[in-house]
Amino acid sequence: MAGLEGIEQPRGHGRAAAARWSPAVEDERALKALELFGNPTEAEVPLPSRPESAATARRLVQVVVLRHWGLSPKLTEDAVLLVSELVGNAVRHTGARVFGLRMRRRRGWIRVEVRDPSRGLPCLLPVRDLDISGRGLFLVDKLADRWGVDLLPRGKTTWFEMRVVDR
Numbered sequence: 001m002a003g004l005e006g007i008e009q010p011r012g013h014g015r016a017a018a019a020r021w022s023p024a025v026e027d028e029r030a031l032k033a034l035e036l037f038g039n040p041t042e043a044e045v046p047l048p049s050r051p052e053s054a055a056t057a058r059r060l061v062q063v064v065v066l067r068h069w070g071l072s073p074k075l076t077e078d079a080v081l082l083v084s085e086l087v088g089n090a091v092r093h094t095g096a097r098v099f100g101l102r103m104r105r106r107r108g109w110i111r112v113e114v115r116d117p118s119r120g121l122p123c124l125l126p127v128r129d130l131d132i133s134g135r136g137l138f139l140v141d142k143l144a145d146r147w148g149v150d151l152l153p154r155g156k157t158t159w160f161e162m163r164v165v166d167r
Helices: 014-020 023-037 053-068 073-093 136-143
Strands: 045-048 098-106 109-116 146-152 155-163
Touching (some): 023 053, 045 053, 053 098, 053 109, 073 098, 073 109
Antiparallel strands (some): 045 098, 109 155
16 A cells, blocks of 8 residues: 555555544444434433443544534543543443443533442552553543542442633
């Protein structure tokens, strides 16, 4: 493939794989996730506690933040990364069958919440350069303006908030 030397190819290599991913295809997948799972701004969206649910959560955040709320691509990118980290923690560390995703917006802020049935608190660990895991909450702490955990009678909600410039 001329002109693609040195560029990492999507899985499956070649033109067919490259054609499967594009911003338009990803946008279509995000809208499909919204249709299948529901809108996390209207009610908590239950998602199965499986690694592939991180992709669904990322798509839901993408379509809400970028398309519905009309916020910046940079804010969308950061929110997508952070929801992936919270979902990863819920899937890996809670033993839950299902977790919930909820998004809220108020003047000057967005909030993304991941609820799970475990009351075990996430830990912000020190991160070293060569660490290959344990960076999730470190990223949340660095990129979000605020984050925290609300204990519930049955479980917890881990959340982050980001400032937005309202027009």
